[in-house]
Amino acid sequence: MFNKDTYISRRERLHAMMPEKGLILIPGNMEAEYNYPHNTYHFRQDSTFVYLFGLDLPNMFGVIDLDEGKDYIFGNDVDIEDIIWMGPQIPLKEKALEFGVNHTAPIKDLYSMIKEAVQKDRQIHILPTYRGRTEIMLGELLEVHPQKLTPFISTSLRDCMIKLREKKDALEIEEIERACAIGYEMHTTAMQLAQPGVSEQYIAGVIEGIALSKGKGISFATILSQHGETLHNHDHSGILTTGKLMLVDAGAEANSYYASDNTRTIPVGGKFTSKQKDIYNIVLAANEKANSMFAPGITNLDCHLAAAKVIAEGLKSVGIMKGNIDDAVANGAHAMFFPHGLGHMMGLDVHDMEGYGQVYVGYDDKIRPVDQFGTENLRLGKKLEEGFVITNEPGVYFIPALIEKWKKEGINHDFINFDILEKEYLDFGGIRLEDDLLITKTGADILGERIPITVEEVEAEVAKGA
């Protein structure tokens, strides 16, 4: 488990890396309002705050004074009346010490500190924001309109945080494996429940309950649908029908907030049709291809393109694609079936650090984003390094609107057999298979016990619930 040295060391490294002076201001999250001010969602601490300051409580601010080399947590202690309602409380001063922070003060002192810093023209570094309530609070602190925070957003802070967070240490891997263990139970439970007549909402609720009973809850809104071809799909209103594929993309957060993120695709009732099996094994081959390539020094863009090639070859072998496969991939023809990226970083955020700006996390000076349909959606393209945790999630989808569009617009007609698609695949759905991996010194390890993934393994798991 993390201890106070974990947090001291993280902040010391940040101090050492920051090329600029001034104050770093890291707002912890406030409660997120649900349907009225006092009815709130589950509290979720800000990832940057919890990474640097550890404290898992609302209404806290972390400050790092780069000139004086001092770290602060600002927050209000509850008063004596509150203790009647909230039980005995540990003072902030004491709680902060658990994370190696020696300086604490009430929020009003933060206002004076920031006011003084602004008057003295000291640089104030913040990261991009994502919650309205935080923006309003920062606006108040910095005495600007909540929609005018951009001048405070610090590219040096952003870049240092990415450098710090992108490589996971052994303790972080332990936490991610905790999340993966919860994810394992969620996915195998979903497999066992994948029986005709069961509702998608029911299964989604049960697996979210597992996430809540073993950790903080889900790491992102569960995708659980017989319409796997609809990629941005959070509808759970369907009832399972034999012959359909149920795609489940779901993950958990451990109590430390570290995430898991896995996808499996399951034949309702437990038997793949032979057509489903063919497409399934193409996706699995793409997953295994990337799996075999991941290693320090290789770019994730190359892994993505290699997986794309396996998909294109596979689809050619079943008559859906045609022509020269290298040309097909170069032209992005595979992207009609695999229109998203191979994967992303994972850590304290399921798309790790996405809030900092995806392009800064996934790309660098050497590897730039590719401006082509499909590959443009690859969140991580740059060279892999030991300690990165990434996802491997190729997929094949038959998206009626996209098939129709490409057919009508004459896109990649040399590489795609539209006739077969329209005759046989418009109601197929989609398949995605996603594992989480740690890049090691020489390759990559799947994190957690691998969730059943071969045709035989998945069929056997569904059978357990029949």
Added chain:
Amino acid sequence: MFNKDTYISRRERLHAMMPEKGLILIPGNMEAEYNYPHNTYHFRQDSTFVYLFGLDLPNMFGVIDLDEGKDYIFGNDVDIEDIIWMGPQIPLKEKALEFGVNHTAPIKDLYSMIKEAVQKDRQIHILPTYRGRTEIMLGELLEVHPQKLTPFISTSLRDCMIKLREKKDALEIEEIERACAIGYEMHTTAMQLAQPGVSEQYIAGVIEGIALSKGKGISFATILSQHGETLHNHDHSGILTTGKLMLVDAGAEANSYYASDNTRTIPVGGKFTSKQKDIYNIVLAANEKANSMFAPGITNLDCHLAAAKVIAEGLKSVGIMKGNIDDAVANGAHAMFFPHGLGHMMGLDVHDMEGYGQVYVGYDDKIRPVDQFGTENLRLGKKLEEGFVITNEPGVYFIPALIEKWKKEGINHDFINFDILEKEYLDFGGIRLEDDLLITKTGADILGERIPITVEEVEAEVAKGA
């Protein structure tokens, strides 16, 4: 189920009731950010919006033009590119018709409409806000700072909405009963899991999973703790121990967002001690007393005080309180043990309409809030009417910080035996028993099947899971 006439009639009644002219502006909710902009909590529509306009989608605005008698929904349709990712979409125009709204337009038209209304000095009515993102958006629309929305908050709109929403019709009761059925399963499951060695987090997760698998999820953050005496307690870190009481205050939202809210207190392992049984039966008697009194025409303040008296009498019978019981209640001595209110309205919000301002919902010109410790926390004091849905939730708690404070400050020493408390009850915990009720023509009905509540019923339910 609700149909378009439900919504047309609600809006027509609002039109008819509003004593002022101008535009009513009801912002639907946006997605609530979790840990970065695209990772959001479960979507929760705003209660007022869903009550008047029905539509359960983010980024919508409802407008009621009180001068022209027209209703609008503003929202953006997804464009053709989005259909590739989101699947086939029903246009807003068509969706709005399901709720009887004939006028729809994109958000940009709302900006022009509001701009014009401001220029023409038309009154714009909004309700109190609760989400930062909504405040920022309203600030943009109304061209004021997001923290300067107060002048637009309309007391006439607030009062009309309370009049409309406080009486539930048959279809609403059906929805609340759906939520109660989910709550029944949550609570009986918690009882069966109340075995030594099980973690609070595990049980809380399992019952939240039930709420998610059968409806929208929980109606408020579950309280599940062996420290029932800590009233504002969302900690689930304990492990169940024989001899302790586990207090579970939890409810569900049906898919329509209507809520349930119940509390039960369960002996870990399934057997109450005789001391626990004594206190438990005092709380149950208070619950039953209020139960027998609820009827149109009686004030909830009187029901609260009658329950308080039953508690005081009961505590006197076991030697914890002493003296004249009417005097004890008049002096608020019972409130050391029962420091909160008897209950609150329930509907689309678990504390129905609390966001409008609790005092406007629970009190009126005739019945004003009572400024005495304990009773000051009663959310609903006014006269009950047929169609109200309320909770009945008396409790008895032994709060060490409060016992110590009253002892030290000499508060109510004539009515309380501090010696016994300090010797025998400091580690007792707390008991609360909460049902949901509909005020009928002549009395009140408990909504949903009553969750096991007698000592025998609760012990039998726990035994099922042993």
